[in-house]
Amino acid sequence: MSADPLLQEVLAGWDGEAVMTRYDRQTGSWFFVAVHDTTLGTPNGGTRMRVYDHAAAGLEDAIRLAEGMTRKWAVLGLPFGGGKAVLAVPQWPEGDNREGLLLRYGGFLETLAGSFQTGVDLGTTPEDMLLIGRVTRNVHGVDFETGRMIDPGPFTARGVLRGIEAALEAVDGDPTLEGRSVLVQGVGDVGEPLAGLLAERGARVLLSDLDVERAVRVAGELGAEVVPPSEVVGRACDVYAPCAVGGVLTRETIPRLACRIVAGSANAQLGEPGDADRLHARGVLYAPDYVVNGGGAAAFGLLSLGERDEERIREQVDGIGETLRSIFGAAAEGGGTPVAAADRRVAEALARGREPSAAARVRAR
Numbered sequence: 001m002s003a004d005p006l007l008q009e010v011l012a013g014w015d016g017e018a019v020m021t022r023y024d025r026q027t028g029s030w031f032f033v034a035v036h037d038t039t040l041g042t043p044n045g046g047t048r049m050r051v052y053d054h055a056a057a058g059l060e061d062a063i064r065l066a067e068g069m070t071r072k073w074a075v076l077g078l079p080f081g082g083g084k085a086v087l088a089v090p091q092w093p094e095g096d097n098r099e100g101l102l103l104r105y106g107g108f109l110e111t112l113a114g115s116f117q118t119g120v121d122l123g124t125t126p127e128d129m130l131l132i133g134r135v136t137r138n139v140h141g142v143d144f145e146t147g148r149m150i151d152p153g154p155f156t157a158r159g160v161l162r163g164i165e166a167a168l169e170a171v172d173g174d175p176t177l178e179g180r181s182v183l184v185q186g187v188g189d190v191g192e193p194l195a196g197l198l199a200e201r202g203a204r205v206l207l208s209d210l211d212v213e214r215a216v217r218v219a220g221e222l223g224a225e226v227v228p229p230s231e232v233v234g235r236a237c238d239v240y241a242p243c244a245v246g247g248v249l250t251r252e253t254i255p256r257l258a259c260r261i262v263a264g265s266a267n268a269q270l271g272e273p274g275d276a277d278r279l280h281a282r283g284v285l286y287a288p289d290y291v292v293n294g295g296g297a298a299a300f301g302l303l304s305l306g307e308r309d310e311e312r313i314r315e316q317v318d319g320i321g322e323t324l325r326s327i328f329g330a331a332a333e334g335g336g337t338p339v340a341a342a343d344r345r346v347a348e349a350l351a352r353g354r355e356p357s358a359a360a361r362v363r364a365r
C-alpha cells in the first residue's frame with residue numbers, strides 16, 4: 001500500500017480536531033487515530049483493523065467513525081470526546097506478524113500519553129486489547145488486576161434490545177416482543193446475543209449471516225429461521241436489525257424494505273443523509289444507529305471511569321431505551337425524522353459542554 005497523496009485531501013476537507021498517525025514499516029500498515037471533538041472529554045473509541053484499497057480510505061473511515069463517537073458519547077451523556085483508530089493493513093496479518101503489529105500499535109498509543117483511549121471494533125478482539133494492554137494502559141475492555149477480558153457485544157446487544165422495545169412502543173403502543181418477528185442480519189459478537197435475548201422474550205427470530213454455518217448453528221440453538229443474505233432486504237418482518245455491515249439503507253434498498261422498524265447495531269447504516277427522510281416517507285421507524293448501538297460504549301465508558309457496580313452499568317445500557325423513547329417522541333411532535341431529533345440532542349449537549357462552567361462540570365465527573 002502506498003502513501004497515497006489523497007491523505008492530504010481527506011485531512012483538508014475535515015473539520016475534526018486532529019489526526020495522529022504512524023506508518024508501520026514492518027507490515028506496510030498505517031495507524032490512524034482521529035480525534036473529532038474533545039468538548040465533552042478525552043477521546044475514546046474503538047480500534048478497527050481492515051484491509052483498504054488505499055491508506056486514504058482507512059483515514060476516511062477513521063474520521064467518519066470518530067464523528068460517530070462524538071455523537072454517541074453526547075447522547076449517552078458520558079464525559080468522553082469523539083475519537084477512533086484505524087489500522088489500515090495491506091493484508092490480513094497472522095500469528096507473530098499480527099502480534100508484532102499490535103504491540104507496536106500499543107507503543108504508539110503509549111506515546112499519545114492518555115490523549116486517546118481505545119477498545120475493540122471490527123477486526124480487533126478482546127484478546128488483542130489484552131495484548132496491547134501489555135504496553136499501554138490506554139485500552140479498555142481489560143481488567144488489569146485480573147487480566148480478564150470483557151466483551152462489549154452482549155452490552156451492545158442489550159442496548160439494541162431496549163431500542164427495539166422502544167420502537168415497538170412508538171409504533172404500536174406496546175413494547176412486548178412476544179410474537180413479533182425480528183430479522184437479525186449478522187450473528188456475530190452483537191447479533192448472536194441479540195438473537196438470544198429476542199428468542200428468550202418470545203420473538204419470532206429470523207437470522208442471516210454470510211457465514212452460513214454460523215447462521216445455521218445459531219438458528220438451531222434458538223429455534224430461529226435462517227434467511228439467505230440476498231433475501232434480507234425484501235423479507236417481511238416487524239423489525240429489521242442490521243448487525244453486520246453499514247450502508248444497508250440506501251435509495252435502492254429502502255423502497256424494497258418490508259418491515260416497520262429498523263433498529264440494529266451496525267454503524268453507519270444510512271448510505272447518505274437523505275436516506276433518513278426516505279425511511280420516514282415510507283413509514284419505517286428508524287432508530288438512529290449511533291443511539292441504539294451505544295450499549296458497549298456505555299458499559300466500557302463507565303468501566304473506564306472506575307464504575308464496577310454491574311447494576312449501575314446495566315441501568316446505563318438500559319437507558320438507551322428511554323433515550324430513544326424521547327427521540328421518537330420529539331420526532332413525532334416536530335414531524336421530523338428520529339435522526340434529525342437525535343442530531344439536535346447532540347448539538348445541544350455539545351453547546352452545553354462549550355459553556356465554560358458546564359465543560360468544567362462534565363470533566364470533573
Ligand code: NAD
Pocket residue numbers: 122123152153154156185186187188189190191208209210211214229243244245246265266267293294296297
Ligand atoms: P462481528 O464481526 O462479530 O459480526 C458480524 C457478522 O456479520 C459476522 O458473523 C459476519 O459473517 C456477518 N456479515 C458480514 N456481512 C454480512 C452480510 N452482508 N449479511 C449477513 N451477515 C454478514 O461484528 P460485531 O462486533 O457483531 O458488530 C456488528 C456491527 O455492529 C458492526 O457494524 C459494528 O461496527 C457494530 N457495532 C458493534 C459493537 C460491539 O459491541 N461489537 C458496538 C457498536 C457497533
